[in-house]
Amino acid sequence: MTFVDEVKNAVTARAALLVIGVLGLQLLFIASYVGALHKPKPTDVAFGVVAPQQMSQQLVSRLDGLPGGPLDPRTVSSAAEAREQIMNRDIDGALIVSPEGRTDTLLVASGGGTVLSGALERIIAQVEESQERAARTVDVAPASPEDFDGLSSFYLVVGWCVGGYLCASILAISAGAKPANRQRAAIRTAVMALYAIAGGIGGAIIIGPILGALPGSVWALAGLGALVVFSVGMITLGLEALTGIVGIGLAVLIIVIAGNPSAGGAFPLPMLPDFWRAIGPALPPGAGTWTARSIAYFRGNAVTGPLLVLSAWAVAGTALTLLLSLRHRPGKDAAAPGPAPARAPGTGWPTGGSTGA
Helix, strand or coil: CCHHHHHHHHCCHHHHHHHHHHHHHHHHHHHHHHHHHCCCCCCCEEEEEECCHHHHHHHHHHHHCCCCCCEEEEECCCHHHHHHHHHCCCCCEEEECCCCCCEEEEEECHHHCHHHHHHHHHHHHHHHHHCCCEEEEEECCCCCCCCHHHCHHHHHHHHHHHHHHHHHHHHHHCCCCCCCCHHHHHHHHHHHHHHHHHHHHHHHHHHHHHCCCCCCCHHHHHHHHHHHHHHHHHHHHHHHHHHCCHHHHHHHHHHHHHHCCCCCCCCCHHHCCHHHHHHHHHCHHHHHHHHHHHHHHCCCCCCHHHHHHHHHHHHHHHHHHHHHHCCCCCCHHHHCCCCCCCECCCCCCECCCCCCC
């Protein structure tokens, strides 16, 4: 046997294609994470300005014209309104100009990401210095001292996502990647739902009462976790039902390669490149991270859109899984004929066994 024949026996064509696919995922992983996170800078950060009428528009124009376009400023009627908009996550910060003194107030929310709040402090400090003014910082939604750089929400959601697609992958391939008939699809969906509930509750208890890393309602976080795990798990099962084992790779592409770097975890969305900022809110890691931070630091505000995103992934995955299962008749696998029994030479009888009386 030649060396080429040995290679063909050792690595099938299907295995070779899968290896090439894994190589592609590996390179995309590197490109996505480095591309999204290697040079973060604030761009078009929603920013409020509270100032006397005669200088308000002038200040907005000055902030809008800063090099690189770090801010997207707009006039806000009062300091109370600015605080409310920050808590509603409509803006990320605000500058309140003192009409009498030379010390203004910068409102930030480090609970939405300490990297972003720090960037706003540096930008406004430079602007104020150029006008021979100063700004004191007030954090209206401070991150927990146990939540370094506001990353706990992101890591919590990443853990939920990993659990979702790993559980779905095990359910899909543990029986040899058999196509899901109606019964098998229903059972996998039910198991996925129970696993999601357990994973959501467990993650919320670990990050809240046990570690104290995130404030906010434990049960609200648990509900979010169940939805994240179920949505990721079901889209993985749906893709596996559609494309076979390749579907697991597609799930990794969506959740890990596209979803994690665009989630606004390490760097909040306004600090990501345009492409990643655009896709992040539409993917489970981004929707989950935003919602977890809202529950922890922003009184549960601004969560309707992200929850609808997660629900859409869950519904799409469930529908795909159940609809594709209709292609396979119940009991089809069991009815498949096995190998014919061996027969004794020169006879029509199988070897072994009784012929009966």
